[in-house]
Amino acid sequence: MEQAVLTSLDPLIGALREHGYAVVGPTVRDGVIRFCELGSAADLPAGWTDEQAPGAYRLREGGEPVFGFAASPDSVKRFTHPPRSTLFRMRDGVPEAVPVEAPKVALLGVRACDLAGLAVQDRVFLGGRYPDEAYRARRAALFLIAVNCAVPGGTCFCASMNTGPRATSGFDLALTELTGPHRFLAESGSERGATLLEALPSRPATDADRQAARQVSETAEQRMGRHVELDGVKERLTERRESPVWNEIASRCLTCANCTMVCPTCFCATIEDGTDLADGSASRAERWDSCFTLEFTELGGAPVRSSGAARYRQWLTHKFSTWVDQFGTYGCVGCGRCITWCPTGIDITEELERLR
């Protein structure tokens, strides 16, 4: 592991571009801080922060920090498991593979929860009997620069999921933003990260820098907006399958699927058939689907999970119970997106508590 102190992120962005990466990071757009391609460090949301609460996100003017905000509306799943991708075309009975689009992307500013989400996805897409080669290609094309969280949001609970706030693995580089004077402690997590870091203008890290960085993570850990008690949750959820709580949640649940769309680990997809009117070829595409739709469980013309209660139960139970059976990890990383972006503000941490 290499460590160094950077005073500007422009040389980093420049070097990544020289290596052929499109540099994608947080920027203020559409009234939120979201991941877009960056031209320079000036596009980063310096001076902005966010307030996150159940069903509510507000952009606010903040202080000095560049990374003084919490999880972005959209997770990095978009880059590894895009909303829609064509699988193949078939012309005259001959299937033709469609080349996988795996552009080189450097994600600057991913958080510990995002990295944890990628680790969960790795198990889902690569850990089984039928690895997803398209995922593998897109995943390999990512260069990951983590930023350790200083200001967790009101819906964050990575500390209780043991996934943050400090990024411990799965990154090429990790930055901790420090103030007085403003600087970034950078550490490498991969060989290519170390090589890149060595080539950047920097000064060696001192014990004071390292101590300040530790302090950032420790403070962040104390500021988690939410908490989940994991002890016994896996067993409890399967025991609570007939609980009346599910019906009560369903009275507030829109079954709109926002939670699953913004979730960094939700992987469910459906397959769509298409036909080209011009050349008569057939094609199949994979697109994001959700366990909240009725078609998801349609069998013989009727859905298995017709009630909203059954659909919410499937989702929450999958995240905290059956996911463990399937993949040996929780399907939740504590990013809080499903809480912030639920239009009616359903809070999984609260619902888990009510299901105790």
Add this chain to the structure above:
Amino acid sequence: MSRLAVWKFASCDGCQLTLLDCEDELLSVAAQVDIAYFLEASSDRGAGPYDLSLVEGSITTPDDLERIKHVRRVSKHLVTIGACATAGGVQALRDLADVREFAAVVYARPDYIRTLDRSTPVSAHVPVDFELRGCPIDRGQLLEIIGAFLAGRRPVVPAHSVCVECKARGNPCVLAAHGTPCLGPVTQAGCGALCPAFNRGCFGCFGPMESPNAAALNARLRAAGMDDDELGRVYRTFNVTTFGSSSDA
């Protein structure tokens, strides 16, 4: 070659025009199907029967009632297109009042007006094979219907919420991010989340999604500052009959 007919009832023609708007794809469509009856595009009146009839507009006059039965008789497959044909359209607002009063106010000689009390969807009168929602319909969905019909497959026209498309498109939720009232969570997808992509709330022009929970959304809309009057109006635009009493939920 399959024969296509396009019919108009009480409507603004916008949905039929979607077919002409297809431009590039229109040539492909014309190569695959014989557009036998489409007065908006050609005065040729190819006689029936037709393999696929696209029907725009709602049923509002006694003549319409007879004509839609004729259309059904001469069509192997009948697909209704747009909010008028699938839900009575904007003109179904008259269902909430007395149409004769409207006629008396609007027309110098209301006795010339032969109209039904209500504006009803086509499916209220004849069996419909598929309903394509929207005001207007989506071009991609229209081509999908024609393509699926030709391939003999189930059209990819999901009945889930607009939110699924909205998030796939990468839009941040306007309701959560800005407190903008949005009907997306109770509205069927199909438009590609057009309004939220421009930071506006969904107007619900595709009608209710497969399992709408208006009561839950209304609580949120009230919290965002909508009063009962506004709530009443927001559901009563394009899909009065299908959104029904959503505002009271």
Add this chain to the structure above:
Amino acid sequence: MIPAPYRVRSRRPDRADTVTLTLEPVEGTCPPFLPGQFTMLYAPGVGEIPISISGRARSGGYVQTIRAVGAVSRALCRMRRGDIVGVRGPFGTSWDLAAAHGLDVVVAAGGLGLAPLRPVIRELEAHGVRYGRISLIAGTRTPATLMYPRELARWGRDFDVQVTVDHPDRAWKGPTGLITKLVGRIVFEPRRTYAFVCGPEVMMRATAEELLRRGVPAERIALSLERNMKCGIGRCGHCQLGPLFTCLDGPVLTYDRVSALMEVKQL
């Protein structure tokens, strides 16, 4: 996710709405399959559905029986000799025939459920000495919807075959009503019995419960579950039943693993 092109070698209409196809790869040979496994069959431009493999033809091709219920199955049923079908698989778990060695065997089929059980019956037919008493019970809507009638007649010479129908016609002389009634009409020693059960979920549950009540251990009652499947390889998430991916952990599962899950409505 890309299917291999297969050619329809033969097509045999079974009943009004079912067709049995024999499929051979355009290039190479069919991969080996185990009884109970399924393939994802793709009708180009229409869609893809899971269909169990009912056997291997003498030519080496897969024998697969399809009932026309949706757009994809209708398109597959309309296929003619020489047409191209996309095939992925075989996928999923299989009927554990070795576990039934030395035991009495009950094969229970409801409706189209006979198709996934056909390779089991063929094995019992070929190696009957490996098993104890063998009984085949089948339920069907009407005498006209009974699958594989000629083969059933042939199997009747080797095992105890009993059929019940929901709606008898005038010519029907056999039993009517639920298949569970037939469980009482066949001879088996419950504690030394292995059951292979396939059909609609309510039929499988009722049959399994009846067998359980008579003393057949739950781990010796195998069922073949059906769920909405889009990928067949545990990736699309559609076919989940509690912790199980029906496509990977199933379709064949023993009752001890699924009875509690099947009890929960809308799981």
